Amino acid sequence: MAMKTSDDRFNKRVSKELENTFMRGAVSSAQERFQTRRLQQANELGHWEEWRSHGEEIRQHVLANLDYYLYQLSENVANRGGHVYFAKTAEEATSYIQQIAEKKQAKKIVKSKSMVTEEINLNPALEQLGCEVIETDLGEYILQVGDHEPPSHIVVPALHKNKEQIRDIFKEKQGYDKTEKPEELALYVREKLRNEYLTADIGITGCNFAIAESGSITLVTNEGNADLVTALPKTQITVMGMERIVPTFEEMEVLVSLLTRSAVGQKLTSYITTLTGVKDAGDTDGPDEFHLVIVDNGRSAILGGEFQPILQCIRCAACVNACPVYRHVGGHTYGSIYSGPVGVVLSPLLGGYDDFKELPYASTLCGACTDACPVKIPLHQLIHRHRQVIVENEGRAPVSEKLLMKAFGLGASSPTLYKMATKMASPAMSPFTKDNKISNGPGPLKAWTDARDFPAPNKENFRSWFHNRTKGGTE
Amino acid sequence: MKVTLFATCLVDMFQGEVGKAVVEVLERLGCDIDFPENQICCGQPAYNSGYVQDSKNAMKKMITAFEHAQYVVSPSGSCAYMFKEYPEVFKGDPIWEPKAQALAAKTYEFTEFIVDILQIEDVGAHLEGKATFHTSCHMTRLLGVKEAPMKLLGNVKGLQYVELPGTDRCCGFGGTFSVKMGNISGEMVNEKVQNVEETEADILIGADAGCLINIGGRIERQGKPIKVMHIAEVLNCR
């Protein structure tokens, strides 16, 4: 799966997802649970705003000195016997990983959850070589067995599926014959995957935070799948977006504390694992060979520009869980593996406006995302900035809208014209007005009146009233 | 105290009653109101849609229209916040940036002005009913005005207040979003009205005309017996 997850037009995706009542119910209750837990944890921790500011200063410092820290990281990984490969593009990354798979004659590859491997479309590249690639995160495994459906949430990929649908996927594809109880489904997957870990040739992981000072990578899970993926196969490949790095263990700790609270409302997840290089001399579990693939894939073009703050992102999905638009349309509407506000900002930057130019408009600029972000990314401002780029630099705004805005500019440039327009509003709208309201509006107003009434313009506007009234109060 | 009213175009065109209430409440509190005739729209619809350059003309007109003011007061957190954005828009402009800063510094949302500047929390209003309050996003998150409306409503005699479930969630207005993404916006406002109904309130109060036209339009469409009022209208009840 590449970053783009659908060829349907944006409006078609919206209409389709708005009809998905199970998904919408699941998303809204998930949002509430996530939000409540996040706020409760922030509260219990105390001084949350200081934590956010600390997270922000760390991420900003790292981005401003990214080349230094990546250098340090790569030196330290190599000192511990690891191979570091810097990949400028998705293709460079996948072909390097293909080469390793071929060299190892890998038949089976187990993977723990990683957004960047989705982004670079890694699985098909490996399957092309005849490798069996198995996702081990429960949610991702469900989607993989269910005909490689795209994830609809960064943290809970199968959020849009209910347990009956999940039972049916396993029944249809693997002959599962038990109930839809989550415990039974999870136990089934546990047994199914246990053997896969033990027999896999390569384990592939993403990376939550690389630690420059030690050459370590940190993996954050609740299931423990990343630990089995890295402890059992002889070869470990870790793929990281180039910005996912911190200077030392101390900053790792701060960001992990922010991540687990913001993502799932936990003080720490069950498994936080810091892996350094290949296994130590004499160790009998852990990898003999370790490759760290550091991926650019469009990130460096974001550096140094006004969208740089989006690279502060730690993929917690707190913005997704706070977004009132995501709440109704779910993850698939975005047509990108990155959904919600972070997806709105990131997808056009990494994937281009051709595929993602509608996303910046899928926001009311309400700022809930910015408030929720644990590293203080000004998400709603970046969304607004995208709109400006689309209109002013890319010239992609619809002609009708452009004319409207030009008229606005003209009207606004002259108080006389403006006053005339506001006076004209009432007579102009009178054919559509009934009982002092408009229920079936013309032009762009139709989209409004499909769901609600619009007030008829006042016959006497406020300024005339003010002008005409006797000065000195109305008591 | 001299107060210069920034009425906003929604109030000017659609919600004249709100503007009148603002004037009457502020006058009762001893303010002397002036309304610069040259005020137009703050530019937010174009600005938020990405037409930043095209919106600058309107902004300059507004800066000029309010140049003389001591305090600029607006019955909309969203439009007041737009004034606060002006310095960012004119950043680096030797003439307009300082002017924009001066305007931003003297601009207040209506309830914020009463509580923080006039230092009044009880305006002597009286309204019987069970009410809930919609906290507008721009006013609470961007402008940071959270407490003022609550303090004022808390002192309205006869008013029983019920908290709105999901109170901090956007109603789906979002300016041009409401027509650009009309179907999503419709679902959002539908949920908002459901939440309002859950409170069993007979009055919905808000402090931003945009949100109120949106939520009120849905209530009207569904024929719900819920009265929609701007906070200025509530405070103007005696």
Next chain:
Amino acid sequence: MAGSIVNRDAFLSNIAKQLGRAPKTQLTKPVWQYQPQDRVLKDATKDELVAVLAKQCKNINTNLIVTTTENLATDLQKVVDYYGGRSVITWQDERFESYGLLPLMQTQWPQADIQLYIWDETQPEENIRQAEKANIGMTISEMTLAESGTAVLFSDKYRGRTVSFLPEKSIILMPKSTIVPRITQAARWMSQKVQNGEHIASCINFITGPSNSADIEMIPVVGVHGPIKATYIVIEDQ
């Protein structure tokens, strides 16, 4: 095995170029403006930290036992019995002897038909085979984090990673002397080691309760890939 680095120079100079400067080769980490992490449980005594740990264990589906060195063997036996006995895998670790556990492990367990397997650095495949089929995995915490209810484990040739992951049940011994407020102290300890040029374990686990997932309808399920049940035993060792 020696490591390698490919494509670094071009990659990093492109980053520097984007940032509008020459590649950076020297840097001192700044003194951070904010340091909220030191305030958490700042003046708590060890006893208070144990109380925090006990409370947190309720949130993470983990059973907590606080015991003395004298009673450790008896209490450990109770947990092993509760977990159904059968088979235990553990590390090769001299601390078991210092805790007086050898009679239990080496004499009583075989008599009670509880199989004990001790990690053997000469038997890589057997280690995994045994870990996979063991009912219980037993490990020792190097540092215990009160706030989150976390054990810190270091791997080495005598202490396999999978002992804490493959068996269905996990028992972690936590010397009370190892308890600290939170992960901050553990991170600082690791960072100190790195700065002192010490070797850090290739695998450091921060383990907080049993394996779990909420991937199906957000319903919490305990025990997905790793242990299904977990018990911490805090030993009063000071």
